Amino acid sequence: MPILVMKFGGTSVADLDRIRNAAEKVRAEVERGYDVIVIVSAMSGKTNELVGWVNETSPMFDAREYDAVVSSGENITAGLMSLTLQEMDVPARSWQGWQVPLLTTSAHSAARIESIPRHNIDQKFGEGMKVAVVAGFQGLSPEGRITTLGRGGSDTTAVAFAAAFDAERCDIYTDVNGVYTTDPRITSKARKLDRIAFEEMLELASLGAKVLQTRSVELAMRYKVRLRVLSSFEESTPNSGTLVCDEEEIMESKVVSGVAYSREEAKITLVSVEDRPGIAAAIFGPLADAGVNVDMIVQNISEKDYDDHPEAVTDMTFSCPNDQVARAEKAILDAKAADQIGFSELVVDTDVCKISVVGIGMRSHAGVAARMFAALKAENINIKVISTSEIKISVLIDRKYMELAVQALHDAFELETNS
Amino acid sequence: MPILVMKFGGTSVADLDRIRNAAEKVRAEVERGYDVIVIVSAMSGKTNELVGWVNETSPMFDAREYDAVVSSGENITAGLMSLTLQEMDVPARSWQGWQVPLLTTSAHSAARIESIPRHNIDQKFGEGMKVAVVAGFQGLSPEGRITTLGRGGSDTTAVAFAAAFDAERCDIYTDVNGVYTTDPRITSKARKLDRIAFEEMLELASLGAKVLQTRSVELAMRYKVRLRVLSSFEESTPNSGTLVCDEEEIMESKVVSGVAYSREEAKITLVSVEDRPGIAAAIFGPLADAGVNVDMIVQNISEKDYDDHPEAVTDMTFSCPNDQVARAEKAILDAKAADQIGFSELVVDTDVCKISVVGIGMRSHAGVAARMFAALKAENINIKVISTSEIKISVLIDRKYMELAVQALHDAFELETNS
Structure with a gap:
């Protein structure tokens, strides 16, 4: 089966209704014939609440404990998403970072991904699981402790899974429906781009276009992971959103993209x-x-x-x-x-x-x-x-x-x- | 070092102030010369919120996902308690069930504890850690998935740790200051008992005295773990609360205790x-x-x-x-x-x-x-x-x-x- 990675950010899983909406999109891809790896963020607001508690408790906190606390939000969403898919008769299970395991360095709160052994998840796909719901943003250190990849690390998790599992594509669901030639709030002439090259996306991201994290785009470029940015709140078609890809995939290219x-x-x-x-x-x-x-x-x-x-x-x-x-x-x-x-x-x-x-x-x-x-x-x-x-x-x-x-x-x- | 187990229920860790109050009690025991294992519940209300989400998502839920979601509350408290102790210069770290590991059967949502290997925590005590803060109510199944012990399983976790680590005593901190001859709301003559035998506590627990879970008392009786029930919200002395112990430890005994x-x-x-x-x-x-x-x-x-x-x-x-x-x-x-x-x-x-x-x-x-x-x-x-x-x-x-x-x-x- 071809594998697809789908990532849902905090606003896309902010409550049970939105989780259901996201799960519908996952089911549609399963019906198209994919084995799907879903990466979820915490319900929006949850991570901030947890970070607030840690800061109030200990301004100079032990980053290992920070990670243990703050990673909880994603675990909750992963379980709820898995249950929602099961209710739709889609065979799914949740995976916390340590269960995969997603192995990272020991740099707590800003860990780098070292590797993602495929064995455990591949075995479950082999047994009939159609969707692995993975808690984003977290991993396991060599010392057996929970690490986090830093804020926004869920995008990076998604790209890393897409690279490790040779996914056909990594779809990043968010609250905008793609990458635009410029900010539509400044000119109504702004147009959604169908495709954009990794290098261009990197420049745009570092210039403040908040659609994708710079780090996840770098990783996608290095491993040639085709990234698609699209909206959770619109009907998705195979051509929705903007595809961030190698420039060779972009046929006609304007001198300036954005x-x-x-x-x-x-x-x-x-x-x-x-x-x-x-x-x-x-x-x-x-x-x-x-x-x-x-x-x-x-x-x-x-x-x-x-x-x-x-x-x-x-x-x-x-x-x-x-x-x-x-x-x-x-x-x-x-x-x-x-x-x-x-x-x-x-x-x-x-x-x-x-x-x-x-x-x-x-x-x-x-x-x-x-x-x-x-x-x-x-x-x-x-x-x-x-x-x-x-x-x-x-x-x-x-x-x-x-x-x-x-x-x-x-x-x-x-x-x-x-x- | 003698080991003491201290368990704090949901109302005892309901917010950051109460966690600090509980941590003060832990520090006092460290200063008395104990290595301490602290078992924490979720902040009160948190588990109900998580259970509510699971039930709303999936009335006939997959118990494995239920456990993955519902165990999050204890993980948060464990991290926050550890940070609070560190702020007081008490060397502490948090442990999730799978990190200890607390090994259980696969009976999700109602798992039984199989064993608690001491190695990992003993090693950290050897390296200078004074307090292991363990997330209660959860464990690891033979399949590598998170289990929970059922509601109230934190008491059972505490007694099991006390048995596994040959603890001198297992102190259960709650919102009442001990076991009474009867409900003080019914007669002001009700008197706090200094000691009560396991068998009596078992009968009282099964009769609806909500101080301790029947299951935790049974386990304590089997392994002769001395249990003390006392209040989080009062000054604790070595004689606070009620000691639940073997009847041999009870000198004078009335015909009827309660x-x-x-x-x-x-x-x-x-x-x-x-x-x-x-x-x-x-x-x-x-x-x-x-x-x-x-x-x-x-x-x-x-x-x-x-x-x-x-x-x-x-x-x-x-x-x-x-x-x-x-x-x-x-x-x-x-x-x-x-x-x-x-x-x-x-x-x-x-x-x-x-x-x-x-x-x-x-x-x-x-x-x-x-x-x-x-x-x-x-x-x-x-x-x-x-x-x-x-x-x-x-x-x-x-x-x-x-x-x-x-x-x-x-x-x-x-x-x-x-x-």
Whole structure:
């Protein structure tokens, strides 16, 4: 029998009615001829309740106990889903992480999956079980204790099962019906993509499109697991949702697949930094130590390179999430006070946002950046920082132009049409 | 190190404050020099919530899935209790049933404990762990699935651990501060017993005193585990609560230790039953099949024994819980319709209650029954059925006299005084 992995997130199993709705989708796939592995999250809200109790009990908690407590939510859903399927005459049983076993490292609360031996589940499929309902997000450490994979680890569990069981596909059921060219709340022209390449999905995920966890997409890309994102709350057909797949599976590909944005960004510039070897490390080391997620980094050429300037100085600009600005400033001023770095001025701009266009087609098409910049210029939007990767161009602009910029770029790259 | 087992029921761990309160009691015992095994129930209400979900999902549920779901509540408490102890600098860790492992039969939802290998927990005690917090009420089947011991199985878990680890004592923390001579709500003269024999506790438990589960007392008696019942909500001293122990540990013993009652009883009489071999089986077989818990059974002598009566007939009376009367009547009438039994009349009395006096001292003292009947007669209370065991005398009387009878018997056997 071909194997299908289906994953249902917290909102998809939030109560008994929704569990029944999800089970109907599982039954439909069994009737299509699949042996199914279902990965379930905790009923929405449950994990937060458990985490709240742990934090209240012990602010500096023992992560092993945290994992033992927090993993309970998924166990409950797995049992209830299995019972629901049995009520529909679908032979099903639940599996907790240690029963599979899903073997992980000992890094409690952030464990990595080591392996998933197929034997136990394969044996039950052989005995007539049609659905294995697996509690997501959890595993077993070499010491025999329960581990969790970190928040959102259920997506990763699903992809890992799909890889281990050579599944035909891994369907991620969630509360949106696919991946869009951009946020439909910003432009009604946003269009659902039928397919998107792993690399594009990765860029979109890291840019804040919350459909899939970055880690699960990375894992899917590595093991070439075909991922499908679709809604629990709509009728599913074999073509529902968006398929995240290898780019070879994508026949026609536009230059740009989507426009992403990140609203709460900040831009920090160190003016007239002394330009010497090691200066970047001297700046970004303390920022990393302070837990600042530095995103874009731009260093202009040094003045000595083009002028007869007596001192070798340059301007260094970086961006980070807005709520980390205070920490970033402190780390930089401390480093200056300790004479680790020198600069003349610290300029902070907390009113910026980031707009990105993403597409694997960029690799083979020139002029994408020029087209992007022209579209922004046509709206009189000033670009403050530019950063590019092989399949992405990101810019920082004033936050007030965010929606306008997304709409202009969506139009400029003709994303509302499929051809 | 001597080992102590401490068990906390649902109301004793109902929220984080109560878990902290319970943990304080555990710490006090560690400071007294014990290695402690703590058995925890689910936070009160949690198990009912889980059972409710299972029943709503699947009325004829797969008991294996029921167990997987319902055992989650204890796992949560075990982790939270362990974290709370760690916050108090007490080295503790949580253990789920499968981690110990507590090995059981495969009778899901009503599994029996087979064995508790000591190795894993002993090893951790050897490494400096002072408290093993074990999720009660659950175990592992030979098939590697989670079992539960049935409702209230946490008491049984505690006694089984005390037996397996040769514990000095098994302390059952609950919401009452011990075992009383009778229900203090019925007479303010009720007195807490310092000690009570296993056999007496068994009779009281089966008579509806809800302090301890019958099954856990049986297990304690078999393995001579000294059980102490005490309150989570009072300061504990080494002499708190009531010690349930072997009668050899009880120095002075009254003839009667306590007066128990059961309010909702019914009395059913089959008049003029044909008296032939096998008639009892023909009556009580169908009742057992119908799930009726028959308690007292009284058969009067047959009329042919004392009279020249042409037919051999007798009257057969039994008692059962009031809410099982309809089922009992149906079973009997069905058996009559099928010609399995014959009788002239079925008399049902649903307005009775059962009063019992219990005491190991009865074995060596004559006249206890006479004293009981005299006390009831003095209050003009008519006795409808009498049944006796070696250490117990039970009577059925009209329900309206229940409180009066308890008070009269408590006085008659001078239970308010200790000597």
